[in-house]
Amino acid sequence: MTVSEIRGHHPILTPKAMGEVDRAAIQSGIDGYRLMLIAGAAISACVLEHYPEATGAIVLCGPGNNGGDGYVAARGLAEAGMPVRLYSSVDPERLKGDAATARDDWQGPIHSLADLDWRDSEIVIDALFGAGLDRPVEGAVAEAMMTVVSSELPVVAADLPSGVSGRTGEVQGVALSAEHTVTFATYKPGHFLVPGADYCGDVHLIDIGIPQREIDAHDQNLWLNTPEIWSDRIPEPKLSGHKYSKGHLGVFSGAFSHTGAARLAAHSALRAGAGLVTVLAPASAIASNAAHLTAIMLRNVSSDEDLDALLQDQRMNGFVLGPGFGVGEKTCGFARTIISTDRALVLDADGLTSFKDNAEDLFSAIADGAAPVILTPHAGEFSRLFPDLAADTELSKVDRARMAADRSGAVVLYKGADTVIAAPDGRAVINVNAPPWLATAGSGDCLAGIIGALLVQHVPAFEAAAIAAYMHGEAGMELGEGLTADDLADGILSPSVLFE
Numbered sequence: 001m002t003v004s005e006i007r008g009h010h011p012i013l014t015p016k017a018m019g020e021v022d023r024a025a026i027q028s029g030i031d032g033y034r035l036m037l038i039a040g041a042a043i044s045a046c047v048l049e050h051y052p053e054a055t056g057a058i059v060l061c062g063p064g065n066n067g068g069d070g071y072v073a074a075r076g077l078a079e080a081g082m083p084v085r086l087y088s089s090v091d092p093e094r095l096k097g098d099a100a101t102a103r104d105d106w107q108g109p110i111h112s113l114a115d116l117d118w119r120d121s122e123i124v125i126d127a128l129f130g131a132g133l134d135r136p137v138e139g140a141v142a143e144a145m146m147t148v149v150s151s152e153l154p155v156v157a158a159d160l161p162s163g164v165s166g167r168t169g170e171v172q173g174v175a176l177s178a179e180h181t182v183t184f185a186t187y188k189p190g191h192f193l194v195p196g197a198d199y200c201g202d203v204h205l206i207d208i209g210i211p212q213r214e215i216d217a218h219d220q221n222l223w224l225n226t227p228e229i230w231s232d233r234i235p236e237p238k239l240s241g242h243k244y245s246k247g248h249l250g251v252f253s254g255a256f257s258h259t260g261a262a263r264l265a266a267h268s269a270l271r272a273g274a275g276l277v278t279v280l281a282p283a284s285a286i287a288s289n290a291a292h293l294t295a296i297m298l299r300n301v302s303s304d305e306d307l308d309a310l311l312q313d314q315r316m317n318g319f320v321l322g323p324g325f326g327v328g329e330k331t332c333g334f335a336r337t338i339i340s341t342d343r344a345l346v347l348d349a350d351g352l353t354s355f356k357d358n359a360e361d362l363f364s365a366i367a368d369g370a371a372p373v374i375l376t377p378h379a380g381e382f383s384r385l386f387p388d389l390a391a392d393t394e395l396s397k398v399d400r401a402r403m404a405a406d407r408s409g410a411v412v413l414y415k416g417a418d419t420v421i422a423a424p425d426g427r428a429v430i431n432v433n434a435p436p437w438l439a440t441a442g443s444g445d446c447l448a449g450i451i452g453a454l455l456v457q458h459v460p461a462f463e464a465a466a467i468a469a470y471m472h473g474e475a476g477m478e479l480g481e482g483l484t485a486d487d488l489a490d491g492i493l494s495p496s497v498l499f500e
């Protein structure tokens with residue numbers, strides 16, 4: 001997907017909210033069939049642009065307005081001279097409203113999907129189900145979809161690949177895999193949440209004439225993570241600035257043979273613009289860390305007393321705790337101590353797992369403290385802290401991250417190919433610029449370090465997590481396939497360089 005090039009403010013609406021926007025637009029006097037004509041024309045234009053050599057198309061139309069888009073697209077392709085065969089999954093007489101109008105305006109024959117024959121076609125237009133998919137696809141329609149899958153013909157999907165839930169990105173029964181998805185007015189979560197994102201191919205967002213005021217009125221506090229969301233929060237380098245004005249981050253190291261993760265985080269933080277970074281290591285890990293650190297400082301923090309002494313220095317204004325640190329009560333104690341101050345904390349990896357059996361302790365410490373806290377779980381860590389949310393199959397990843405942020409009082413960065421960042425106040429973004437090869441050992445340690453660097457530069461927690469996820473993705477794209485976390489830590493660019 002070419003999403004890393006997407007710029008601008010992009011609200012993401014669930015299909016339900018989009019339906020409300022449609023209805024409000026139509027009630028305000030906009031002709032619904034006109035919207036469908038623009039939508040269908042965009043689909044045929046996409047086919048003609050990307051498959052100019054195709055000598056024949058099949059168009060699969062479903063029972064609702066998604067099917068209506070298909071009839072309009074079929075007409076556009078036929079008028080452009082492409083032989084088109086159109087199949088309906090239902091008796092076409094059952095269509096209503098704009099979809100029935102679109103059917104009436106289609107001059108060609110309508111075949112039953114049961115008679116699907118794709119052999120002289122080179123492209124499939126999928127207009128079976130879009131926003132209205134509300135149950136698993138089964139029976140004859142599912143069989144026809146399996147036939148399309150096995151044909152290996154390229155698919156262009158109207159709004160969403162059929163079978164992909166626009167709300168969650170989950171596959172409902174069976175789904176078509178599209179090379180291009182043409183969607184309307186706003187993106188939907190299912191375009192970016194996995195596995196849906198993998199079924200969408202390139203997603204093309206088309207303005208079909210729905211007024212922005214209607215989209216804004218149904219704003220769901222969910223956006224694509226683009227620089228426009230937070231560009232005014234990027235720390236500006238000041239000529240008068242000195243290293244302490246750019247913050248001082250402490251990164252806790254594990255014991256003697258578990259020190260690499262902290263150094264990856266520390267290196268990434270320095271690259272990401274933290275003024276000073278100190279690795280805080282137990283006595284057993286001083287020698288191994290000292291052998292590898294130059295620009296980064298090192299301090300012995302073995303005990304609770306050492307931590308208390310460290311916290312006397314007000315200039316150390318943020319911490320990363322968890323990477324390689326070890327799971328246990330010591331970790332919980334360090335986290336609670338830091339949260340009880342006003343220092344920022346990124347709690348990652350072992351820092352999260354340590355609270356597996358006492359997550360409520362963590363959340364009440366956060367509620368009582370003044371510190372901005374960011375939790376950075378991957379799916380496994382998420383299910384340890386929020387087992388009920390992880391197990392609830394009705395929830396989307398966005399729902400889960402939001403409910404976790406609300407419950408914990410922390411900003412939650414829920415990792416994955418479709419990282420979701422949610423704040424306790426309900427704001428959420430989906431990050432989509434991370435290439436698959438970013439999922440490499442140590443990559444998360446680098447991300448934790450970048451977040452810490454932004455926090456100590458006084459970037460608010462939600463924006464710090466969103467900017468960091470984006471920077472991490474950009475570095476991954478820039479370095480290319482085969483990168484290691486060492487390359488990544490070296491390849492992080494400070495935001496003022498990256499976004500100049």
Ligand SMILES: NC(=O)C1=CN([C@@H]2O[C@H](COP(=O)(O)OP(=O)(O)OC[C@H]3O[C@@H](n4cnc5c(N)ncnc54)[C@H](O)[C@@H]3O)[C@@H](O)[C@H]2O)[C@H](O)CC1
Nearest residue numbers: 035036063064065066129130131132133134135136137159
């Ligand atoms: N976004 C816009 O501004 C516009 C969108 N358009 C297109 O309209 C569809 C949404 O149309 P809707 O009629 O609400 O839903 P669908 O066509 O996706 O399907 C509803 C239809 O399907 C039945 N159904 C649902 N799930 C199943 C299933 N698993 N098996 C069988 N049948 C199922 C359901 O009962 C309904 O009958 C949107 O995606 C756009 O493509 C407009 O054209 C332009 C404006």
Ligand SMILES: [K+]
Nearest residue numbers: 126129160162
């Ligand atoms: K579709």
